[in-house]
Amino acid sequence: MGSFDTLQSLLSLPIRDLPVEPRAVGGRRGLFATVDIPPSTPLLTIPARALLNIRTLAPHYPPGLNAIQLISLHLCLYRPVGSTQPSLDPLYGPYLSTLPIEFDFHPLTDRVRHTNALLPPSIARALESLHSRYLQDWHTIQEYLQINSRQLSMKPHVRLDRSHDALEEDFLWGWLNVNTRCIYHRLKSTRSHPDNLTLCPILDFANHTVAGPCMTLRLSDAERSNTAPIPRLGDPLTLLSPDTPTKPGEELYLTYGAHPNRTLFVEYGFVVAGTSDHSRAEVEVQDLVEPLFDTDDGAVKKKMLQDCGYWGDWTLDGSPAVSYRLITALRLLHAPLIDSDGALGRWQDTLTGLRDTISEANEAAWKETVVGVCATLVQRANTRRSNVSGDISILWEEELQVASRVSNMLN
Ligand SMILES: C[S@@+](CC[C@H](N)C(=O)[O-])C[C@H]1O[C@@H](n2cnc3c(N)ncnc32)[C@H](O)[C@@H]1O
Numbered sequence: 152m153g154s155f156d157t158l159q160s161l162l163s164l165p166i167r168d169l170p171v172e173p174r175a176v177g178g179r180r181g182l183f184a185t186v187d188i189p190p191s192t193p194l195l196t197i198p199a200r201a202l203l204n205i206r207t208l209a210p211h212y213p214p215g216l217n218a219i220q221l222i223s224l225h226l227c228l229y230r231p232v233g234s235t236q237p238s239l240d241p242l243y244g245p246y247l248s249t250l251p252i253e254f255d256f257h258p259l260t261d262r263v264r265h266t267n268a269l270l271p272p273s274i275a276r277a278l279e280s281l282h283s284r285y286l287q288d289w290h291t292i293q294e295y296l297q298i299n300s301r302q303l304s305m306k307p308h309v310r311l312d313r314s315h316d317a318l319e320e321d322f323l324w325g326w327l328n329v330n331t332r333c334i335y336h337r338l339k340s341t342r343s344h345p346d347n348l349t350l351c352p353i354l355d356f357a358n359h360t361v362a363g364p365c366m367t368l369r370l371s372d373a374e375r376s377n378t379a380p381i382p383r384l385g386d387p388l389t390l391l392s393p394d395t396p397t398k399p400g401e402e403l404y405l406t407y408g409a410h411p412n413r414t415l416f417v418e419y420g421f422v423v424a425g426t427s428d429h430s431r432a433e434v435e436v437q438d439l440v441e442p443l444f445d446t447d448d449g450a451v452k453k454k455m456l457q458d459c460g461y462w463g464d465w466t467l468d469g470s471p472a473v474s475y476r477l478i479t480a481l482r483l484l485h486a487p488l489i490d491s492d493g494a495l496g497r498w499q500d501t502l503t504g505l506r507d508t509i510s511e512a513n514e515a516a517w518k519e520t521v522v523g524v525c526a527t528l529v530q531r532a533n534t535r536r537s538n539v540s541g542d543i544s545i546l547w548e549e550e551l552q553v554a555s556r557v558s559n560m561l562n
Pocket residue numbers: 179180181251331332355356357358359360419420421422423
């Protein structure tokens with residue numbers, strides 16, 4: 152880790168007087184309290200100019216990139232060389248020097264080893280989807296570098312005359328930093344704009360907690376007024392302590408969202424071992440449900456589900472529950488297409504909320520199908536998890552738990 156103290160110049164903050172500091176404990180870095188901290192106390196405010204986002208970086212680059220691409224490119228161009236050299240970035244060098252040296256723990260870097268055969272199928276598919284997103288961004292960046300190479304090579308300390316592989320390695324490093332360390336930050340006029348994200352020094356040392364006390368961000372002016380920020384570089388970010396007291400030496404967490412291990416593993420490169428909060432555990436079952444539509448009328452039903460937006464993204468969760476999307480798809484699977492008894496009309500009524508169900512028989516049929524899917528999940532997880540260890544074993548364990556809980560609920 153680059154020296155924490157060097158962030159002082161970037162942040163204009165009395166770093167040593169802050170109530171929190173990043174520490175490496177047992178090979179893992181996190182944010183820790185240095186003093187007693189009362190509940191919901193402002194811990195620090197990071198000025199807008201010290202954040203890396205579309206507003207702060209765009210003035211330094213030719214146009215044409217979205218936030219993820221632009222921040223990743225900036226990190227790529229100024230990645231510190233080796234583990235001891237500081238970043239030569241004249242804008243954010245002290246911050247870039249604190250970023251992880253490698254992402255060898257992340258499944259996107261490691262995807263050759265994590266072959267599809269080892270991972271639960273839905274997780275392999277989610278990883279492929281992340282890989283496609285990465286490849287699209289890398290493709291855009293290559294075109295952008297070609298068009299803008301003259302202008303970019305005039306930037307201080309930028310060397311574009313490197314091998315294609317070296318450049319891609321650094322871009323992947325930048326992209327994974329963005330994927331694992333960015334937080335939501337209101338920079339655009341609409342809340343859902345994909346460029347509403349930022350890297351934030353110090354705050355990005357905070358690890359994720361599933362439950363328990365966690366820090367929050369104070370609502371920014373832009374977010375409060377639901378507009379784009381008025382200041383040119385956007386609003387500053389203020390970090391608040393948890394709503395319970397914190398003792399010196401305690402770790403301070405954020406929550407990255409109520410994510411299942413599938414998302415934590417694929418996006419962030421870690422998993423959380425068994426917790427008592429089963430509702431977070433989730434299995435996506437497209438690989439087992441899609442083949443059920445390989446019937447005479449399956450193609451028509453698939454098209455109907457696609458047309459109304461219910462094809463895929465079918466989940467079971469450990470609360471236990473079957474997702475409404477999956478119930479909707481299975482209700483249609485078990486409804487006759489030759490519609491003498493009006494089942495199709497009643498299925499459509501369930502979509503609009505006019506009816507709760509198609510019929511008792513249809514309810515029993517979809518539930519039986521889910522129990523069958525659960526049995527397959529349990530059997531598969533029991534076989535596969537004995538061949539793997541660590542995070543991947545925990546992923547299979549989550550499938551096993553969710554399937555058992557859902558099956559018990561329906562039986
Ligand atoms: C925003 S960073 C947090 C700081 C990070 N630990 C570091 O060393 O810089 C997010 C990364 O931290 C790690 N991480 C966060 N929460 C974790 C947790 N609960 N257990 C294990 N690793 C975690 C993951 O590698 C994740 O990609």
